[in-house]
Amino acid sequence: MVVGFRLASSKGGDKQSGNGKERIGCFEENQQGREASPCASLALITSDSDWSSPEVGHVLKQHNVADLPLLATYLISEANLQKSSRWSNYISSLPRQPYSLLYWTRSELDRYLKASQIRLRAIERIADITGTFDDLRRRIFSKHPHLFPKEVFNLVTFRWSFGILLSRLIYLSSMDGKVALVPWADMLNHSCEVETYLNYDKSSQAVVFTTDRAYQSGEQVFISYGKKSNAELLLSYGFVPKEGTNLNDSVELPLSLKISDKCYKQKLKALKKHGLSASSQCYPIQISGWPLELMAYAYLTVSPPSMSKQFEEMAAMASNESIIRKDLRYPEIEEKALQFILDNCESSISKYSKFLKESGSMDLDITSQELQNRGVFLKQLAVDLCISEQKILHRAQYILKRRLRDMRSGELRA
Numbered sequence: 001m002v003v004g005f006r007l008a009s010s011k012g013g014d015k016q017s018g019n020g021k022e023r024i025g026c027f028e029e030n031q032q033g034r035e036a037s038p039c040a041s042l043a044l045i046t047s048d049s050d051w052s053s054p055e056v057g058h059v060l061k062q063h064n065v066a067d068l069p070l071l072a073t074y075l076i077s078e079a080n081l082q083k084s085s086r087w088s089n090y091i092s093s094l095p096r097q098p099y100s101l102l103y104w105t106r107s108e109l110d111r112y113l114k115a116s117q118i119r120l121r122a123i124e125r126i127a128d129i130t131g132t133f134d135d136l137r138r139r140i141f142s143k144h145p146h147l148f149p150k151e152v153f154n155l156v157t158f159r160w161s162f163g164i165l166l167s168r169l170i171y172l173s174s175m176d177g178k179v180a181l182v183p184w185a186d187m188l189n190h191s192c193e194v195e196t197y198l199n200y201d202k203s204s205q206a207v208v209f210t211t212d213r214a215y216q217s218g219e220q221v222f223i224s225y226g227k228k229s230n231a232e233l234l235l236s237y238g239f240v241p242k243e244g245t246n247l248n249d250s251v252e253l254p255l256s257l258k259i260s261d262k263c264y265k266q267k268l269k270a271l272k273k274h275g276l277s278a279s280s281q282c283y284p285i286q287i288s289g290w291p292l293e294l295m296a297y298a299y300l301t302v303s304p305p306s307m308s309k310q311f312e313e314m315a316a317m318a319s320n321e322s323i324i325r326k327d328l329r330y331p332e333i334e335e336k337a338l339q340f341i342l343d344n345c346e347s348s349i350s351k352y353s354k355f356l357k358e359s360g361s362m363d364l365d366i367t368s369q370e371l372q373n374r375g376v377f378l379k380q381l382a383v384d385l386c387i388s389e390q391k392i393l394h395r396a397q398y399i400l401k402r403r404l405r406d407m408r409s410g411e412l413r414a
């Protein structure tokens with residue numbers, strides 16, 4: 001079934017069947033009394049949208065503010081105008097607190113997500129938003145206080161607008177990769193089990209999606225927010241899919257060089273040259289396996305001084321910068337490399353086990369019912385995430401152990 005959400009060019013809902021194509025909705029956003037023009041930009045919020053306060057937009061554009069902070073400021077500016085913004089209906093329907101890790105406090109992140117690498121990603125994201133706001137405040141807002149009053153443009157409103165953008169922006173590949181807020185179409189929820197994406201259709205000047213299955217009338221229609229891991233969905237959207245439904249799930253495995261390594265400095269230099277960190281480099285492990293880059297990092301870590309000529313090649317491969325995507329194999333150190341990955345998997349697994357064991361008896365803040373409910377909710381999200389991540393690591397552990405056992409029994413036979 002092909003479903004199209006017509007967004008701008010016609011008024012009212014239209015339903016049109018034929019050639020298997022069915023339009024089931026029509027959404028538009030225009031000022032009272034103003035006619036919608038047949039132009040999709042009317043219904044999309046992009047970095048090119050017209051500002052209700054043109055002077056504010058003009059100042060930001062003069063300073064070449066990047067798309068995301070520009071859109072964040074746009075949303076705050078329009079929200080502040082309330083009824084006089086053409087987006088007022090849409091903005092008033094947006095959540096006051098977007099559900100994402102941006103709204104977890106540092107102590108909640110440390111408490112509930114200590115086993116998962118997503119904790120660091122969330123901390124980095126929060127710091128990035130603070131940094132972006134500070135930069136705008138220093139360069140622009142403080143120079144034009146009449147246009148950007150502190151009561152309106154502050155860290156609280158920025159966290160809200162970034163939370164909205166990161167959980168609702170839609171990537172429109174057919175609009176040269178533009179990102180946009182698509183009012184009302186962004187009410188659609190995600191399912192990991194559908195291959196249905198929103199995109200801009202040039203011929204109908206509308207944002208459309210094509211379902212990959214038949215839906216019964218009255219059934220909830222889902223789209224896909226992209227092939228994301230459970231941790232990424234929690235980070236940006238604040239939910240964890242039902243166990244076992246996300247085939248694109250992965251867990252980040254952190255690896256690092258051993259400081260006791262005789263070639264530590266040489267290896268570090270090779271890693272740095274290719275933009276990698278020695279302290280900790282994360283690679284995604286999926287239920288179906290792990291990337292070549294992870295194997296290359298493991299080869300580099302365990303390789304002896306006699307292989308120093310290959311350090312460069314291994315580091316390039318570990319960084320995904322290698323031009324030749326050959327299957328990197330060093331049979332003489334393969335066993336050690338697999339053992340290195342297994343040791344790291346097992347140390348991560350034990351972190352998850354510890355958290356899951358502790359979570360059963362975790363004291364929740366009982367100073368208020370509200371905090372108690374929040375604690376129960378966040379803990380459940382964290383437990384769901386940790387179970388799914390640990391499951392992938394258990395699978396990797398099983399594969400690694402089996403490979404090592406086969407290798408070792410082969411060696412014995414030889």
Ligand SMILES: C[S@@+](CC[C@H](N)C(=O)[O-])C[C@H]1O[C@@H](n2cnc3c(N)ncnc32)[C@H](O)[C@@H]1O
Nearest residue numbers: 099167168186187188189190191236237238239
């Ligand atoms: C683009 S909005 C979708 C519309 C949203 N339901 C609303 O009413 O505003 C994304 C948000 O919807 C919620 N959401 C989307 N898909 C979900 C799912 N499969 N399970 C739980 N929450 C989901 C999350 O809170 C997410 O941050």
